[in-house]
Amino acid sequence: MVKDCKSVWNNCLHSIKESVGEQSFNTWFSPIEPVKLENNILTIQVPSQFFYEWLEEHYVHILRKVIHQELGPEGRLEYSVIVDKGNEQYKPFTINLPNNNKSNKPKEQERPEPLNPFALNGVDLSQQNSQLNPNYTFDTFIEGDCNRLARSAGYAVAKKPGITSFNPLMIYGGVGLGKTHLVQAIGNEIKDTLNGKFVLYVSSEKFTNQFIDALRNNKIQDFSNYYLHIDALIIDDVQFLGGKERTQEIFFHIFNHLHQNGKQIIMTSDRPPRDLKGLEDRLLSRFKWGLTADLQQPDLETRIAIIQNKMESDGIHIPEDVIEYLAYSVDTNIRELEGVLISLIAHASLNRKEIDLELAKQTLKNIVHDIESEVGIDFIQKTVSEHFAVKIDDLKAKTRKKEIVIARQVSMYFCKEHTNHSLKSIGYHFGGRDHSTVIHAVQSVNDMMQVDKRFREEMEELKKRFKMKKV
């Protein structure tokens, strides 16, 4: 009896259905079309390269088994894959399923109806925007020591997406330190300079939810097609993917595809890749392929510049001493600083008052009290350096001049006494010194206070300054 491709494939499907779950069957096998059967080779048509890769990775053993069942040990399977090259027509060709390590040349196939690469869950997303906030640009992102590397790497990527070795670019840092702002600035810059590029910003949470929806609605193909057509993918808060195995799996394939095709991937995380929990090793190792750059807590000067810039762009005038007061008081993160600023402005406008130091202190008493319960390292460095008449920069420099060494040790001592910073973090704020230097400084100051009455009194005076800072 002569076998035809349809009946052979139907028999294969029958066996496959018994081995895979219903959802997987509907997602990965229902869309397949048998194309022909020649010389004991069954050719099946799959909607995309991605689809082929997925089958190859997840179902190759089942496919091989059912083909051998149907066509005997010499039976083979070939794929016909629909390939989309940007705006060109689909150009189908055939890929050989690894079987007995034989391979065939690609063959042309007709595709009845092209897929819409921008359709996701029934919605045509080509009409939607990139989810980028136009206010998050490089112009509004203030540069400081805390973000210099991340910013300049981001700028390089924005000018040549997919071309620099910073692919992927991973930006990490604590809450409210500007990760989203920076990666969106990169996205906006790519869109501005490279017209027509498809840039997408998506949070990992949204990506996960879209994937779950696609699974539920049998739209995995649309989901993957959509993501595979992106020129620059910005994915925020990847730590959120931890423990979500299936989402990681599809992200892994999307990542590989985009990377192999020279597309740019930009990610953010609240911690460095080595500390990400619940992420597969193969994904983590890819995260480290490009460049990882961190965002640190901004120093005083950067905080002042951020406030000035925001007020300028909002057309609001705030006196210098108020700006400095706010910048001193709120050294945790920029979102908090912005929150305090908004409260102050609201308070002034509701009560029809001028913004001055008094109003700032009054209005922000409660908020600032919480934040100021910890005196900042910047404030200690400033106060101590003024007291000893040395430059703040010298506290962080290598110089071993006696008066500077003392000022540095005293500053470290107060940082240890009055802040919650770890020894390591304190050392970091003093030119990257290690924790043993901080221990030594604290010990030296304690020793000096024991033997030198004048020094002890001086220290008592300084201590009051830190206490007075609390409102």
Ligand SMILES: Nc1ncnc2c1ncn2[C@@H]1O[C@H](COP(=O)(O)OP(=O)(O)OP(=O)(O)O)[C@@H](O)[C@H]1O
């Ligand atoms: N360097 C900067 N210059 C100007 N504004 C900044 C800077 N860094 C952060 N901001 C502002 O601080 C706020 C918080 O930043 P953003 O939302 O980007 O932080 P995040 O690190 O993504 O926080 P989360 O981890 O909570 O998502 C935003 O309004 C942002 O514009």
